[in-house]
Amino acid sequence: MNKIRNILDLKKIKEQTLNKRESQKIILRTCNTGCRARKSQKVIDVLDSAINEKGIQDTVKIIKTGCHGFCEMGPIIVVEPESIFYRKVKPEDVHEIVSQLTEGGVVERLLWSDPVTKGRIPFERELPTYKRQKKEVTYKCGRIDPVDIEDYIAADGYSALGKVLTSMSPEEVIRTVIASGLRGRGGGGFPTGIKWKMCSEAPSDIKYIIANGDEGDPGAFMDRSLMEGDPHSVIEGMIIGAYAIGARQGFIYVRDEYPIAIEHLSMAIRQAEEYGILGKDILGTVFDFNIKLNRGAGAFVCGEETALIISIEGRSGTPRSRPPYPAIEGLWGKPTIINNVETFANIPLILSKGSDAYASLGTERSKGTKVFSLVGKVQNTGLIEVEMGTTLREIIFDIGGGIRKGKRFKAVQTGGPSGGCIPITRIDMPVDYDSLREAGAIMGSGGMIVMDETSCMVDVARYFIDFLMYESCGKCVPCREGLRQMHYILENICRGDGEEGDIETLIEIGQFMMTSSLCGLGSTAPNPVLSTIRHFRSEYESHIYDKKCIAGVCKNLFEYFIDAGLCNGCTLCRLKCPEHAISGEKKKPHLIDSSKCIKCGICFNSCKYEAILVK
Amino acid sequence: MKIPIIIDGHLVQVDKGATIMSAAKKAGVFIPTLCYHEALKPYGACRLCIVEVVQNKQRRLVTSCNYPVETGMEVLTDTLKVSQMRRMIVELLLARCPEMPAVQTLARRMGIEISSFKIREAKECILCGLCVRFCEEVVGVSAIGLSNRGTEREVSTPFEAPSDVCIGCGSCTYICPTGCIEMVNDEKTPGMRSMNMGNLSLKPCPNDYKCTTCDIERHFIEEMKGAITRFREKFRNSTEL
Numbered sequence: 001m002n003k004i005r006n007i008l009d010l011k012k013i014k015e016q017t018l019n020k021r022e023s024q025k026i027i028l029r030t031c032n033t034g035c036r037a038r039k040s041q042k043v044i045d046v047l048d049s050a051i052n053e054k055g056i057q058d059t060v061k062i063i064k065t066g067c068h069g070f071c072e073m074g075p076i077i078v079v080e081p082e083s084i085f086y087r088k089v090k091p092e093d094v095h096e097i098v099s100q101l102t103e104g105g106v107v108e109r110l111l112w113s114d115p116v117t118k119g120r121i122p123f124e125r126e127l128p129t130y131k132r133q134k135k136e137v138t139y140k141c142g143r144i145d146p147v148d149i150e151d152y153i154a155a156d157g158y159s160a161l162g163k164v165l166t167s168m169s170p171e172e173v174i175r176t177v178i179a180s181g182l183r184g185r186g187g188g189g190f191p192t193g194i195k196w197k198m199c200s201e202a203p204s205d206i207k208y209i210i211a212n213g214d215e216g217d218p219g220a221f222m223d224r225s226l227m228e229g230d231p232h233s234v235i236e237g238m239i240i241g242a243y244a245i246g247a248r249q250g251f252i253y254v255r256d257e258y259p260i261a262i263e264h265l266s267m268a269i270r271q272a273e274e275y276g277i278l279g280k281d282i283l284g285t286v287f288d289f290n291i292k293l294n295r296g297a298g299a300f301v302c303g304e305e306t307a308l309i310i311s312i313e314g315r316s317g318t319p320r321s322r323p324p325y326p327a328i329e330g331l332w333g334k335p336t337i338i339n340n341v342e343t344f345a346n347i348p349l350i351l352s353k354g355s356d357a358y359a360s361l362g363t364e365r366s367k368g369t370k371v372f373s374l375v376g377k378v379q380n381t382g383l384i385e386v387e388m389g390t391t392l393r394e395i396i397f398d399i400g401g402g403i404r405k406g407k408r409f410k411a412v413q414t415g416g417p418s419g420g421c422i423p424i425t426r427i428d429m430p431v432d433y434d435s436l437r438e439a440g441a442i443m444g445s446g447g448m449i450v451m452d453e454t455s456c457m458v459d460v461a462r463y464f465i466d467f468l469m470y471e472s473c474g475k476c477v478p479c480r481e482g483l484r485q486m487h488y489i490l491e492n493i494c495r496g497d498g499e500e501g502d503i504e505t506l507i508e509i510g511q512f513m514m515t516s517s518l519c520g521l522g523s524t525a526p527n528p529v530l531s532t533i534r535h536f537r538s539e540y541e542s543h544i545y546d547k548k549c550i551a552g553v554c555k556n557l558f559e560y561f562i563d564a565g566l567c568n569g570c571t572l573c574r575l576k577c578p579e580h581a582i583s584g585e586k587k588k589p590h591l592i593d594s595s596k597c598i599k600c601g602i603c604f605n606s607c608k609y610e611a612i613l614v615k
Numbered sequence: 616m617k618i619p620i621i622i623d624g625h626l627v628q629v630d631k632g633a634t635i636m637s638a639a640k641k642a643g644v645f646i647p648t649l650c651y652h653e654a655l656k657p658y659g660a661c662r663l664c665i666v667e668v669v670q671n672k673q674r675r676l677v678t679s680c681n682y683p684v685e686t687g688m689e690v691l692t693d694t695l696k697v698s699q700m701r702r703m704i705v706e707l708l709l710a711r712c713p714e715m716p717a718v719q720t721l722a723r724r725m726g727i728e729i730s731s732f733k734i735r736e737a738k739e740c741i742l743c744g745l746c747v748r749f750c751e752e753v754v755g756v757s758a759i760g761l762s763n764r765g766t767e768r769e770v771s772t773p774f775e776a777p778s779d780v781c782i783g784c785g786s787c788t789y790i791c792p793t794g795c796i797e798m799v800n801d802e803k804t805p806g807m808r809s810m811n812m813g814n815l816s817l818k819p820c821p822n823d824y825k826c827t828t829c830d831i832e833r834h835f836i837e838e839m840k841g842a843i844t845r846f847r848e849k850f851r852n853s854t855e856l
Contacts, residue, residue: 299764316761321659321681474742474761474768476660481707484766485732505731512703515676516662 004276006284007162010153013275017154024061026101027080029143030089032064033228033260034221034383039091040075046091047077050098060101063151066229068142070129071382073112078124078142085124086110115379115401129380132398134361134387136369137345141229141383146264149271152232158277160348161236164243165285168351173244174200177347179355181367186212186303186340187415187444188520189366189433195337199327200245202335207247210331210338211238212308213254213261216300217416218467220447222371223341225383227254227261230345231268235291237344239282240351242289245337250289252341253308255296266293300417300471304519305338307473318473319519340445342371362388366432370443376412376450377404389430392422396450407452411535415444417464417471418524420531421457440531442524456553457536458543462490464528472521479522482513486529496556498544503533552614555599559615564589566611573603573612622690635679635690636664646679646692647701647721649708649792650743655752657681658744665700667691676700698725706730713737715793739795742768746787746796756780759787776831 004010021027030044044064051060068076073087077097084106086097096107111120112127121127144151152158164173178193199207211234215223227234238250252269254261269291272278280288294312301307302317309331311317330336346368350358359367366388372395375381379401386395392412396402403409411421414431420441422429429435433443451460469483486509489502510526517523533540542548549557562573562582569587581597584590592603592612604612617628622635625642634657639646649661657680664679669689676696691697705722710732712718718741722728744761747770751757758781762771772778788798 301764318761321657321678323683468765470765470767472765474763474765475744477662477704477707477741480742480766480768481711484735485707485710488733488735509703512700516665516700516704518659518662518678 003274004283007166010158010162010283013150013153014156017150021061024059025081026060028060028062029065029068029078029080030062031066031068031074031076031142033146034067034071034225035074035076036260038074042091043075043077043089043094046094047098050094054098054102056102063145065143066141066146067225067383069133069135069138069383069385070127070380072380083124084122085112085127087112129399129401132390132394133385134369135385136349136361137233137342138226138229138371138383138385140233141225144230146229146231147267149232149268149275149277156352157232158236160352161239161277162283164240164351165283165287170200170244170246173240173351176355177244177350180350180358181362182343182346182350182358183366183433184340185342185346185370185445187418187442189443192339192343195327195339196241196244198325199335199337202328204335206334207245208331208334208336209238209242209245209247209250210308210312210336211250211252211341211344212303212305212338213252213258213341214296214303214308215445216255216303216471217445217447219373219375219449220416220445221373222383222446224258224261226341226345226371227258228264231265232272233345233348234265234341235268235272235278237347238291239278239289240347241337241339241344243287245335247337248288248290250291251294251312252291253294253296253302253312255298257298262293262295269293301473301521304521306519308338309336318475319521321518342445363430363432365434370431370446372446372448374400374448374450377407377452377455378402378450379404386431388432391428391430393427395431395448396427400450403450403452407454409450410453410455411451411457413441413449413451413460413528414447415442415527416447417467418442418521418527419444419447420527421451421460421535422531423535440527440534442527454551454553456549456551457532457539458490458493458549459553461529461532462487462494465490465525468521468525472525476518476522478513478516479518479525482509483525485509486526490529493540493543494554496547496554500544502544503537503540507533550614552601552604558599559594560592560597560599560604560612561615562590562592563611563613566609568609570608572606572608576602576606578602618684618686620684620686620688620690623692629684632683635666635668635677635682635684638684639679639690639692644692648680649741650745651680652745652749652790655745655748658748661704661741661743663701663704665697667694667697701725702727706732708741710734711738712741712793715739715741715795717793739793740770741793742770743792745790745792746770749786749790754782754784754786756782
């Protein structure tokens with residue numbers, strides 16, 4: 001066993017691993033986490049047997065990596081050293097790729113093609129979606145094997161830990177983190193270094209450190225991808241944090257809906273223990289630290305820090321009031337640091353690069369980079385990482401490739417259910433903690449849901465309030481009863497029973513909840529409603545007064561009709577209609593009988609001439 | 616160590632670490648609350664005891680039941696903002712429990728006759744958690760707890776089964792501010808009392824704790840056996856594939 005006794009051993013392992021790779025000229029990097037949803041495991045199996053068949057297993061290495069980020073194009077295979085990028089690889093494409101490996105050619109049809117110019121781009125670094133990104137935290141995701149500690153060490157992993165343990169005092173670590181300007185990536189944006197300082201000064205012989213991986217926002221997968229694709233960087237960040245505050249025991253709290261994250265994290269913890277990175281006398285110093293993995297039982301509210309702590313204690317996860325803050329009185333009454341997993345993944349970067357280099361990225365008050373999961377009606381969905389201060393336009397149009405099917409951009413929802421919707425007028429806004437808050441949204445953990453003209457903003461607000469109503473713990477009156485009333489009003493508006501004064505009542509309840517709720521969930525819960533009222537008030541008004549949903553979402557409030565000028569009588573809609581509500585002859589304009597129509601939207605989505613409209 | 620603070624213009628000296636609520640009691644200032652009790656740890660759920668705190672020239676709203684006093688703090692218990700908040704809380708509670716006298720009295724004191732919010736289903740319990748916390752912290756048996764989440768939250772015994780740890784002390788009945796827990800003498804077992812909580816969740820064992828002759832127990836064991844058999848079959852099938 002390769003027990004690492006000191007920093008020289010760490011370097012030796014790095015060199016050994018790199019030497020071992022010397023003979024392997026060609027490296028295939030394939031995503032084996034998120035892309036599993038598109039059968040990447042099958043692709044890897046076929047790849048493995050094809051390489052063995054060809055007898056080139058000594059010169060070709062397959063690295064089963066975490067998420068590459070360009071999820072829309074998965075499963076992805078990148079061939080090193082040239083970084084040839086193959087997208088949407090199916091098991092039957094594998095033999096072709098393997099035969100080109102030795103000949104040095106490329107499989108033209110599997111390359112990414114520009115949707116506008118139709119030109120094919122062979123190299124990963126030249127893809128427009130990657131060009132605007134700044135991969136720092138997620139750099140190793142998609143490059144290393146997450147379940148191989150030697151791979152992580154070979155990529156300079158644990159070198160920051162070595163530097164900290166051998167040459168820095170806990171105070172110096174905290175000073176560096178404060179100077180870097182790192183703010184909590186879980187949503188609140190509290191300066192991490194200040195939190196650590198508070199905890200290190202709290203008088204107690206026992207302290208704890210917790211990584212919050214209870215990511216529950218619909219449409220968010222940043223923490224998941226990090227834990228799956230680069231679990232060691234989270235562990236490294238935690239060990240450094242533990243050293244800084246003087247903790248001996250750490251916990252990683254992951255929701256049980258993330259089986260791959262749990263598998264990879266537990267493997268990483270076990271390997272770290274075997275190699276002497278965790279446990280007694282880490283890297284030959286007198287510092288001891290252990291990590292335990294806690295699985296969450298699937299309550300959204302457990303992402304709130306006090307609820308999470310109570311959940312680890314074995315009670316049902318309901319938040320408690322602060323103060324006392326967890327940094328002073330947390331897990332089992334002891335000073336506890338609780339940070340998001342992405343925050344911890346930033347720590348090794350800060351300590352290896354130095355706080356100045358880290359703080360050179362980002363804006364005045366938001367430093368570094370931020371990982372987002374870009375989803376919704378955008379072309380290139382996936383995991384992205386950008387410098388703080390990048391504008392929404394760059395994220396959605398340059399990285400995201402614009403809106404699907406040539407539709408118009410309407411709004412982007414950031415920060416999950418507790419966040420808000422930002423309209424097109426704010427699209428040139430830089431993305432950082434303060435600008436988002438000013439626009440009525442929050443950074444949150446980094447979910448970004450892009451919406452186009454077919455999204456009804458009232459329905460979006462209703463959806464999030466519905467989600468929160470079931471996910472609120474129900475402890476305090478404002479959150480429980482406020483959400484119940486808001487939900488009731490929004491349901492009425494979407495059904496067509498909205499009344500005059502509903503908008504004002506919603507604003508009144510929302511503002512009341514923001515100031516009087518017990519925890520962060522309750523005080524940010526009205527954000528989806530308040531931000532949509534603020535930016536899309538006319539939509540609420542047309543729902544209430546005109547009983548119209550122009551987006552065509554709220555079923556009682558619109559009708560489909562066929563534009564006789566655009567319809568060429570192809571009969572497709574007539575054949576597809578499950579209710580036989582469409583009539584018409586071939587090559588003549590069709591008609592929809594609105595008394596039979598159930599507004600399923602099948603005709604609307606299937607018409608190739610966009611002749612079916614909403615009124 | 617005593618520290619001085621100002622509550623509604625009164626200067627009081629209170630122990631360091633004391634809550635605003637206890638300081639207000641000392642100053643003779645009344646703060647309304649539904650979930651606070653001297654015998655229990657502060658809970659901060661009803662939010663009715665919200666007050667405005669001025670500290671370092673910043674004004675904030677905090678709940679007085681659990682917020683510790685600090686030197687140089689000024690507390691205002693009856694500002695416009697505070698009364699608006701309280702009004703809102705009472706209106707929301709009145710929409711939840713329109714029939715409960717405790718909530719009605721509280722509302723009437725604020726000049727509210729009918730809640731401006733819609734009543735969806737009238738409930739009896741306001742979920743202040745006093746009964747649950749009393750059962751745990753004072754009685755020490757935890758016969759009842761809070762189950763479910765969000766708007767579905769309710770007081771009940773584990774799995775809504777008859778409690779096997781309830782000692783029938785009646786503390787929950789005594790402490791409940793709305794009076795929705797009723798104590799009744801049990802006819803079958805003399806000297807035994809059951810707590811009538813709407814869903815009869817605290818009724819003692821109907822079979823006099825004789826598990827060997829209990830129908831519920833027998834059904835449960837059969838169910839479990841069935842579930843295990845089904846699981847084994849499924850597992851066997853999946854390994855054969």
